[in-house]
Amino acid sequence: MVFGWLSGTNCARIYNEALSSPHAHILNYKTAFSAIYRDTRHFTPEDWTVTRFIRKEDTMNGFFLYSLLLDKAEHGGILVLPHDEASQRDRLQPALAERNSAMEGTGQECYAHACDFCFHIIENEYGQLMKLQAAGCDGNTIEHRSCKVHDCKNPLPNLRHYFCEDHGHFRLKCAVVDCSAEHTVGHRTCDRTDHRALETAYFTRRNAMFQLRSRLKKAGVAVPDNSVSGSDDGAQDEEVVFDMRPGGPVELDADECEGKPDTGNRRMRAIFGGRWTHNEQLIMRPCGVILSRATLFGSEAVSAVNLFAKATFPTPESTPELFIFDNTVDTCTEATDPDTVAP
Ligand SMILES: [Zn+2]
Ligand SMILES: [Zn+2]
Ligand SMILES: [Zn+2]
Ligand SMILES: [Zn+2]
Known part of the structure; x- marks a missing residue:
């Protein structure tokens, strides 16, 4: 899914075709096993009480569960999910929402990044050292379905x-x-x-x-x-x-x-x-490192971007001296703190 940019359906298809059989090595090498190939086709052991095929929901649930476990492990946390939800999807939903909202603020892995491209130290007229950091905010086009009610953020039961x-x-x-x-x-x-x-x-x-x-x-x-x-x-x-x-x-x-x-x-x-979410909005450093990500619903409203920027830069120290926002109609560069901006 990550490397092949595949949908859940296509992942399931590849698995079912190529890997699901206990005799996959025979089925995938017809020339070598021509003598027994025919008898092996569609073979499922008799003592198997479950299907060997996975559905697209299984791929997605597996992907999300694995991603949540990785995320928790990276942050030294423990993934706790409710036991009595109606479906796996319902079980994962709160944990996914929590992770997504962390990504809207300071939760991204490289949040604390600084390099020579995106972090400059300058001396002001009083001989003090000042930092000069920039960040840009722009949307990309990973759109997905959202509720048709304008600006509603609730997830859809299915596509x-x-x-x-x-x-x-x-x-x-x-x-x-x-x-x-x-x-x-x-x-x-x-x-x-x-x-x-x-x-x-x-x-x-x-x-x-x-x-x-x-x-x-x-x-x-x-x-x-x-x-x-x-x-x-x-x-x-x-x-x-x-x-x-x-x-x-x-x-x-x-x-x-x-x-x-x-x-x-x-x-x-x-x-x-259906209605589509407007876009995924990213805040990044000029060197390309992504600081945070948020889904903007309805429209790329300046006020929503403002909230997103505040969540990403919660303190005066973290606030960049230059913030670049392209609202696709015009590009404007605003200095968040004019006193520290170099000419
Ligand atoms: Zn950098
Ligand atoms: Zn709704
Ligand atoms: Zn009508
Ligand atoms: Zn403007």
């Missing part, structure tokens, strides 16, 4: 769900953001004609793209797959914006959504797929 357990009752809501009516059976929108028109426009466009993609593939053109989304129903964007033109709603591309509508038409927003 097929769009809402967390607390917000499960929203499951039946119309996909149009400002509509609180329930969607009709077999649709994602309520029975208002303008809402249904959005759904038709959305899926017509998705189908057209899907067909174009498969035609290009057939013609031998390399097309990037959106296969990481975990969604198989074609609905994977988060919010889409429609321009309500006289001829019917037209879906706008992300770069057309900003700013005022120049057509004067009404705009409507809808979410047909």
